[in-house]
Amino acid sequence: MKTEILRLLRESDSFVSGQQLCEQFQVSRTAVWKVIKQLQEEGYQIEAVRNKGYRITGSPDVMTEEELTSLLDTRWAGKHISYFDTTDSTNNQAKAMGDAGAPHGTLVVADRQDAGKGRRGRVWSTPPGGSIAMSILLRPDIEPSKAPMLTLVMAMAVAEGISQTEKLDAGIKWPNDIVLSKKKVCGILTEMSTEITCINHVVIGAGINVNLTEFPEEIAKTATSLRIEKGEVIKRSELIAAIMKRFEYRYEQFMQTEDLSLMQEDYHSILLNREKKVRILSPKEEYDGVALGINEKGELLVRRENGSVEEIFSGEVSVRGIYGYV
Amino acid sequence: MKTEILRLLRESDSFVSGQQLCEQFQVSRTAVWKVIKQLQEEGYQIEAVRNKGYRITGSPDVMTEEELTSLLDTRWAGKHISYFDTTDSTNNQAKAMGDAGAPHGTLVVADRQDAGKGRRGRVWSTPPGGSIAMSILLRPDIEPSKAPMLTLVMAMAVAEGISQTEKLDAGIKWPNDIVLSKKKVCGILTEMSTEITCINHVVIGAGINVNLTEFPEEIAKTATSLRIEKGEVIKRSELIAAIMKRFEYRYEQFMQTEDLSLMQEDYHSILLNREKKVRILSPKEEYDGVALGINEKGELLVRRENGSVEEIFSGEVSVRGIYGYV
Numbered sequence: 001m002k003t004e005i006l007r008l009l010r011e012s013d014s015f016v017s018g019q020q021l022c023e024q025f026q027v028s029r030t031a032v033w034k035v036i037k038q039l040q041e042e043g044y045q046i047e048a049v050r051n052k053g054y055r056i057t058g059s060p061d062v063m064t065e066e067e068l069t070s071l072l073d074t075r076w077a078g079k080h081i082s083y084f085d086t087t088d089s090t091n092n093q094a095k096a097m098g099d100a101g102a103p104h105g106t107l108v109v110a111d112r113q114d115a116g117k118g119r120r121g122r123v124w125s126t127p128p129g130g131s132i133a134m135s136i137l138l139r140p141d142i143e144p145s146k147a148p149m150l151t152l153v154m155a156m157a158v159a160e161g162i163s164q165t166e167k168l169d170a171g172i173k174w175p176n177d178i179v180l181s182k183k184k185v186c187g188i189l190t191e192m193s194t195e196i197t198c199i200n201h202v203v204i205g206a207g208i209n210v211n212l213t214e215f216p217e218e219i220a221k222t223a224t225s226l227r228i229e230k231g232e233v234i235k236r237s238e239l240i241a242a243i244m245k246r247f248e249y250r251y252e253q254f255m256q257t258e259d260l261s262l263m264q265e266d267y268h269s270i271l272l273n274r275e276k277k278v279r280i281l282s283p284k285e286e287y288d289g290v291a292l293g294i295n296e297k298g299e300l301l302v303r304r305e306n307g308s309v310e311e312i313f314s315g316e317v318s319v320r321g322i323y324g325y326v
Numbered sequence: 327m328k329t330e331i332l333r334l335l336r337e338s339d340s341f342v343s344g345q346q347l348c349e350q351f352q353v354s355r356t357a358v359w360k361v362i363k364q365l366q367e368e369g370y371q372i373e374a375v376r377n378k379g380y381r382i383t384g385s386p387d388v389m390t391e392e393e394l395t396s397l398l399d400t401r402w403a404g405k406h407i408s409y410f411d412t413t414d415s416t417n418n419q420a421k422a423m424g425d426a427g428a429p430h431g432t433l434v435v436a437d438r439q440d441a442g443k444g445r446r447g448r449v450w451s452t453p454p455g456g457s458i459a460m461s462i463l464l465r466p467d468i469e470p471s472k473a474p475m476l477t478l479v480m481a482m483a484v485a486e487g488i489s490q491t492e493k494l495d496a497g498i499k500w501p502n503d504i505v506l507s508k509k510k511v512c513g514i515l516t517e518m519s520t521e522i523t524c525i526n527h528v529v530i531g532a533g534i535n536v537n538l539t540e541f542p543e544e545i546a547k548t549a550t551s552l553r554i555e556k557g558e559v560i561k562r563s564e565l566i567a568a569i570m571k572r573f574e575y576r577y578e579q580f581m582q583t584e585d586l587s588l589m590q591e592d593y594h595s596i597l598l599n600r601e602k603k604v605r606i607l608s609p610k611e612e613y614d615g616v617a618l619g620i621n622e623k624g625e626l627l628v629r630r631e632n633g634s635v636e637e638i639f640s641g642e643v644s645v646r647g648i649y650g651y652v
Contacts, residue, residue, distance in 0.1 A: 092425065095519070099421060145471070148522045191526065193421070193519050196474045197639075200517065313523075 001025050002035050003066040009046065009056040010070060017053035042067075061129075061211065063111055063236045071241035077136065077248035078107035078240075086128070088115040090135035091191055091205040098137045098193060098201035106137040109240060116207060117189055124187060130212035130225070132236050135205035136247065142258055144194040147202050148313075149260055151176045151190040152298045153250045154204045156263055158186050159270055160250075161243030162208075166230050171272040174291065174300045174319060178208070179272055183224035185209050206243070210234045261296040268293045273319065278302060280310070281318040291319070327351050328361050333392070335372065335382040343379035369455075369559060386559045387455075387537060389437055389566075397567035403462065403574035404433035404566070412454070414441040416461035417517055417531040424463045424519060424527035432463040435566060442533060443515055456538035456551070458562050461531035462573065468584055470520040473528050474639075475586055477502045477516040478624045479576045480530045482589055484512050485596055486576075487569030488534075492556050497598040500617065500626045500645060504534070505598055509550035511535050532569070536560050587622040594619045599645065604628060606636070607644040617645070 004025070008016055021032045036054055040046050045058035059067070065083040072078050080103055087093050090108040092115075097106055112128035138150065155176035162170040162178065162185070171179045178186035186208040193200040209215075209225035211233055226234045253262040260267065268274055273291040280287050280302060289302040292309065300312040300319065312319070330351070334342055347358045362380055366372050371384035391409040398404050406429055413419050416434040418441075423432055438454035452459045464476065481502035488496040488504065488511070497505045504512035512534040519526040535541075535551035537559055552560045579588040586593065594600055599617040606613050606628060615628040618635065626638040626645065638645070 095425060096422075099418065099425075151522060189521065191519060191521055193517060195515065195517055196477060 001027070002038065003069045005032070005035050006039065006044075006056075006066055007070040009054060010059075012055075015049060015053040015055045020053070059235065061233055061235050061237075063109065063132075063240075067237040068107075068109060068240060071237050072244055073241065074105075074244050074248045076105035077251070078105065078244040079103075080106040082106070082108045084108070084110040086110065086112045086114060087133075089113050089117050089205070090133045091117060091189055091203050094135040094137045094203040094205070095191060095193065095201075098139075098203060102137055104137065104139040107240075107244065108135045108137070109133070113207075117205070118187060118207075124189070124207045127212070130210060130227075132206070132208040132210050132240060134208075134240060134243075135203050136244075138202040138204065138251070140199060140202060140255065142199065142255075143197065144192065144199055146258055147192050147194075147199060148190065149254065149298045150202055150204055150251075151188055152260060152267065152294070153254050153263070154188050154190075154206060154247060156267055157243050157247035157250050158188070158206055158208065160246040161239055162186075162226065163270075164246070165239050165242045166226055166234060168226065168229055171270045172267065174271060174273050174294065175298065180224055180226070180229045182272075184219075184222055185224055185226060185229070208239070210236050210239065257296075259296040260294065260298050264294060264296060273300070279320045280312065281320065282312075327353070328364065331358070331361050332365060332370070332382075332388075332390075335380060336385065336388075338381075341375065341379040341381045346379070387561050387563075389435065389458075389562045393563045394433075394435065394566060397563050398570055399567065400431075400570050400574045402431035403577070404431065404570040405429075406432040408432070408434045410434070410436040412436065412438045412440060413459075415439050415443050415531070416459045417443055417515055417529050420461040420463045420529040420531070421517060421519065421527075424465075424529060428463055430463065430465040433566075433570065434461045434463070435459070439533075443531075444513055444533075452533060453538070456536060456553075458532070458534040458536050458566060460534075460566060460569075461529050462570075464528045464530065464577070466525060466528060466581065468525065468581075469523065470518065470525055472584055473518050473520075473525060474516065475580065475624045476528055476530055476577075477514055478586060478593065478620070479580050479589070480514050480516075480532060480573060482576050482593055483569050483573035484514070484532055484534065486572040487565055488512075488552065489596075490572070491565050491568045492552055492560060494552065494555055497596045498593065500597060500599050500620065501624060506550055506552070506555045508598075510548055511550055511552060511555070534565070536562050536565065583622075585622040586620065586624050590620060590622060599626070605646045606638065607646065608638075 018029055018032055022029055036046055043060045043062050047055045047057050065081050068081050087110045090110050094108045110133045113133045116124040118124040152175055155172050158178050159170040159172055162168055173179050176188040177184050186206055189205045192202040211227045212225040215223045274293055276291055278291045289304045292301040292303055302310045344355050344358055348355055362372055369386050373381045373383050391407050394407050413436045416436050420434045436459045439452040439459045442452045478501055481498050484504050485496040485498055488494055494506055499505050502514040503510050515531045518528040537553045538551040541549045576589055600619055602617055604617045615630045618627040618629055628636045
């Protein structure tokens, strides 16, 4: 009921009468009042005027299951939400839910991760209140070898969600770092459970620096947050809803062709490495080149100094900008 | 209580009095008698002598953690064992343990699976007492694309374990069915959890028909058990220990080259499809050919009627013998 009341208040331009809420949910005025009270305690600014009813005048940065649900405008992405104040890692939660049979599109969100994961077992720190830790569970009927492309799909969705809701110029450092002012604002970790030739489930986690105002010294030069860039507090739930909307769109594009060809152009338009010098650090060799863009499989095309073009598979190598982080 | 009574009987050199069991477990003599009866029905030879008590004279097929541990002669394979009388699926258990950080070589064994899994979500029925359901957790530092070869490594180990302990002529139907008298006696299911370019863990499950004496009608013509083939009850724990021993050996061979080249010859020596006519059913086409053997990646080489040789990736296609199951 809380979710529904919240949605009604949001969707209404004026006051919603207590009577109306009582009738709609078949509950007493006291019950309605209790819900309003809870919402206010969670930080919503709700005006209560005798003979008029309730009106929402402000929702700060509230991240709850109800808030998320009331904001989501998707068909399947995030239609099932599990919200945690604290969890070990949203990817771990989503994987466990995947093993237990949770449906395609299940979204796990946490305010705080105490064992957040970066790639290859690295730590991704998520202090409370300042970040988004979110993971979506997917069950695509594709070959396991195609799943790595979904990392780029999520990168695209996060960049677009940030650009749309915050009017910030989010770019991508191939394959999947989201970058503002040449600093990293989001990391993405894709994991999957497979049989030999089919996928049980894929989990894509995104950790976004939202309202953080400072960073540990070792990453201070390469990390930023949306709040720092925009100069104001960001509403995380709105951002998550926007990302889910974009993700659903981009995922469906991906599934049409089972590759990135339909979003290749848009990806290029925000790909910061494009036409930039890059240094490729692979287990075998190290060389400089110019990043041309991605092919339809999401591999980075790099023109070496001898003119040949390499196709670089995501994650196999480290790509560094020769000047600065990007 | 059954496990405890069994343990007491096995640990005692002489008779254990009914009175002693009653007192120890705070139950009636009838309750003790019922348990003894159950044990006898399960195949234990238990002597009951008035005024003396119960004595175990034979335990043809005991499968417990203690029994397994005492039989294992390996360095890491099965050094950590989780035994379940009943579980949903040993693969599921091993995956959950893998997610929770269990070490390489952890072995999960169950007497009965109530949601045992075959490939692509099919059911693999495991009634109690008659089967082995076992899954090993591995953490190989190899590319995810190489993990499918581990299925063949397990197939090799199971076939060798059966041949050694039971003196039965176990063969392999590519890629990983274990076959006796042209009937299937074991199925293998490999699952893994990965990031884009590295493996979190691999779980390989083997379901072996051991002491079953009959099968559901729909598989009666293509399934058999070790007991049927050998004509006597098999000791499952001994067989598991033998398989683990062989698995450890074959896995280390695999890791040396990260392919199957070191076991290719031995695999060929028990590969039933070799030089046999096979029908290949792929999503794209259906054709007949002659199976030549495997390459070092474990792909089946099939010579088509036009003379060209196809390399068939495990699981992509169905391979059927033109005459019979193999």
